[in-house]
Amino acid sequence: MSQVPPEAERLLESDPLMAHLATCVDRRPHVAPVWYRYEDGVVELTTGGRKLENLRENPRVALSIQKDEGGDARWMVSLLGTARVVADGAESEAALARINEKYGASQDAYAENALVRVDVGSATYRTY
Template identity: 75%
Template sequence: MSTLPTEAERLLESEPVIAHLGTCVEGRPHVAPVWYRYADGIVEIVTTGRKLANVRRNPRVSLSIQKDDAGQTRWMVSLLGTATVIEDEAETTAARRRINEKYGAGPDAYADNTLVRIDVGSATYRTY
């Protein structure tokens, strides 16, 4: 069960905005845009490359999600959590389908990516 305020959950579950995933590499931050899906205190992303390698080395991550309208911030949510790489192909395929559907992509988009689930530990949010 999620510990996020209901309003923050509603924002995360709303429209398809980009999240910025923060990982750590060699003691320095690495931030990259990702598509995500949020449900019940868990964030799902499918990723590859540097982001995936970083998560494998250090599962402590952050996410920053923000909705803008013509350059004006409407809301923001920042999450801190622990990532787990899911190696199960069926789970990855199902998560990829959910995420791609949210963002209007075809079912085979990002077919080579790996599922990462992030258990949210804490969150801050603000609406403007």
């Protein structure tokens, strides 16, 4: 069962917004924007480079997503979870297609990135 309240799930499943993924490197936070897809307590994203290295060293992550309109915040969701890199090629391709569809990107965009699934442990949200 998802640890994310139903209202927060609805927000996460709505618009194609950027998530800010926080990982840890050298005992300091490393935050970077990523595209994501949320379903049933799991966040799917694809990434590479420093973020991927960080996840492999320490799978504990945080994500922050916020919707703004005209410079005013409408809602925010913060998630804490555990990331795992998915090695299955077919699974990765299918997830990448779902993420790219959400953001209106071509099917081969970011094809070199690895699939990461974040199992959400806790969530907080607020609407304004």
